[in-house]
Amino acid sequence: MIQNVRRHGPAVFEGQPAVDAVLKQAWYAENVDSIPESARLLLEQYSNLEPEEVVPHVVTMMQDVALGKEIRYLVQDGVPSTQLYGFDLEPEFIELGYQLFRDRDRLQATFVSGDILAEPTTPEGQELARLQGEIDIIFASSFLHVWDWGDMIKAARSLVSMTRPCRGSMILGKQLGSLKAGQYKMPTSRGFNFRHNKESMAQFWQRVGDETGTSWKVEADLYQGHELEENRSHAWSEPDMRMIWFSAVRD
Ligand SMILES: C[S@@+](CC[C@H](N)C(=O)[O-])C[C@H]1O[C@@H](n2cnc3c(N)ncnc32)[C@H](O)[C@@H]1O
Numbered sequence: 335m336i337q338n339v340r341r342h343g344p345a346v347f348e349g350q351p352a353v354d355a356v357l358k359q360a361w362y363a364e365n366v367d368s369i370p371e372s373a374r375l376l377l378e379q380y381s382n383l384e385p386e387e388v389v390p391h392v393v394t395m396m397q398d399v400a401l402g403k404e405i406r407y408l409v410q411d412g413v414p415s416t417q418l419y420g421f422d423l424e425p426e427f428i429e430l431g432y433q434l435f436r437d438r439d440r441l442q443a444t445f446v447s448g449d450i451l452a453e454p455t456t457p458e459g460q461e462l463a464r465l466q467g468e469i470d471i472i473f474a475s476s477f478l479h480v481w482d483w484g485d486m487i488k489a490a491r492s493l494v495s496m497t498r499p500c501r502g503s504m505i506l507g508k509q510l511g512s513l514k515a516g517q518y519k520m521p522t523s524r525g526f527n528f529r530h531n532k533e534s535m536a537q538f539w540q541r542v543g544d545e546t547g548t549s550w551k552v553e554a555d556l557y558q559g560h561e562l563e564e565n566r567s568h569a570w571s572e573p574d575m576r577m578i579w580f581s582a583v584r585d
Pocket of ligand 1: 401424449451474477
């Protein structure tokens, strides 16, 4: 099913197949014989898999991102699933999440598929428009780095429109960053993504605030994460590449 998902960008990057570069070289391991401890515990304790079932099950699914794992961690930690919302461009990822975590019959989170860059009145944007003004805390994990500066602003404006319009609403996240903030070549739809450092992240939220008539208190910092190492072998990697976390709290 994943092989049919190709809406994120051109099929070729720097003369190589982009899907192979992205899925195979870094995120797609041919031989999986272990998985991170936190994921193993989640599958055993939340999804009730037997210990010996965990690795074969993950191998069958062959995908560990974008399937709503943060929502399952929150439920496992005691948050009522009725309070949780998730969205993705790809409805297939939502379906695969139910299959991976075996919770279709009990998870009561609301999942919505749609394009965050689409106007709320269009077919691609109308599902997401249902979330406008509803969300207290948005966790945007490895999400905004998909875009160049312009589309990242557009996506963040949509996230802002989803937050409850009051002081204390939060948008948090982590994503690819760089010691040297700027646009970098990337196999995404416009061919570039913007990688932030601490300073550019603050400027970014200032701009998003100006454009949406809102004000955000921002904290951010670069860090070295396992995600970085997984992406080091890519053609689009650069030595100054880092991860960055951010927290924007509405004033
Ligand atoms: C790198 S994944 C991160 C997923 C997850 N948050 C995680 O940390 O594992 C980025 C996600 O953004 C979704 N996405 C990309 N473009 C989108 C768009 N225009 N609107 C909504 N979701 C989009 C992709 O389908 C993908 O699931």
